[in-house]
Amino acid sequence: MQRGGVSSAPVLDLGRYLGTPLQRVEVAGLVLTESTYAPGVRLPSHLHRHAGFRLTLEGGFMDVVEGRARECVARSVAFHAPGLEHAQRIRDVRTRTFNIDFSEASWRSRSALAGRLDPRADLASARLVALAARVYQEFRRADDVAALAIEGLTLELLAEAVRASAPDAGGAPAWLGRVRELLDAVRGPPPTLAALAREAGVSPRRLGRAFRQAWRCSPAEYLRRSRLERAGRALRETERPLGDIALDAGYCDQSHLTREFRRRLHLTPAEYRRLAGRASGSTR
Known part of the structure; x- marks a missing residue:
């Protein structure tokens, strides 16, 4: 509304x-x-x-x-x-x-x-x-x-x-929350599962299993969603150029942003911006 x-x-x-x-x-x-x-x-x-x-x-x-x-x-x-x-x-x-x-x-x-x-x-x-x-x-x-x-x-x-x-994260260990924070902060090339596991002090296998149990997706899928959400929020709430939004969200460039929006939402970023504006009552 x-x-x-x-x-x-x-x-x-x-x-x-x-x-x-x-x-x-x-x-x-x-x-x-x-x-x-x-x-x-x-x-x-x-x-x-x-x-x-x-x-x-x-x-x-x-x-x-x-x-x-x-x-x-x-x-x-x-x-x-x-x-x-x-x-x-x-x-x-x-x-x-x-x-x-x-x-x-x-x-x-x-x-x-x-x-x-x-x-x-x-x-x-x-x-x-x-x-x-x-x-x-x-x-x-x-x-x-x-x-x-x-x-x-x-x-x-x-x-x-x-x-x-309801993600089953209530009893999740502190290191799992740290991994999620690291993924939310990614703005360049994505880290490997092994690198995340080293930061958490656990094995890659344990990390992958615990992450999926808590957040119902893999770390890679979580990162894709996080990037998409950051870009979507910027498209909804600002008039910033697409290239700037792409880099800030963690994509390589505007073309990368556009490919991901087409693949996951079947819309270009510009189409998404227009549709999101109408759904929120914006007169932009």
């Missing part, structure tokens, strides 16, 4: 989306919707009144939430919190999504779990995708016990999302 004022973006009600609906089912305080989107379309900034999960069935898109970009590829799951403004750019292929929306009463009844779910987290969990796919199968099956199955699976889905959104 636009800071410092009331957003003028449209608010979509329970089970409503900007795509073309293919099928819609209501089950025990849930609304399940399958929708399709034309290739290359840009969806304007909007909000959802209710919380929900989205399984991308095919195709994909780039989602900009509060100016932060995340790529939603086929067979991935994302959570959208109520009242959170975002804009989307559909990839140049036909895209289908399956959405599970919670009514206000249904969401409140699950508040013990729902309150622990971080809407900004990447839900990178194979089990989460498998659960969402099973909900979709029951949605398509639509027999006399599908409603019961959907209700139970959705509760499992919510529990798994809470687990996936």
Whole structure:
């Protein structure tokens, strides 16, 4: 939502989306919707009144939430919190999504779990995708016990999302936090795993295993995300030249920055800057 004022973006009600609906089912305080989107379309900034999960069935898109970009590829799951403004750019292929929306009463009844779910987290969990796919199968099956199955699976889905959104770093050793700080500070060539391990005083194998357990990714993937986030923040919040942003974020040059944005977000940095500006209510 636009800071410092009331957003003028449209608010979509329970089970409503900007795509073309293919099928819609209501089950025990849930609304399940399958929708399709034309290739290359840009969806304007909007909000959802209710919380929900989205399984991308095919195709994909780039989602900009509060100016932060995340790529939603086929067979991935994302959570959208109520009242959170975002804009989307559909990839140049036909895209289908399956959405599970919670009514206000249904969401409140699950508040013990729902309150622990971080809407900004990447839900990178194979089990989460498998659960969402099973909900979709029951949605398509639509027999006399599908409603019961959907209700139970959705509760499992919510529990798994809470687990996936909370990095297991509470009991992590101090050296692991130091490694993360070193990666956040990288502005030139990336360090090797062996060099990070020497700084931490552990073996490369132990470092790799502990890092993945705590942050749910490898050190290399964390560094890629960190660079992308630094560059994205600068693109959202400043008018600095792309070359300067690239170097400060740790890329070799502007071409390197552009290649990474195209590969990971399917946008150029300039396109991202425009889309992020619209999603945050900027008139830049």
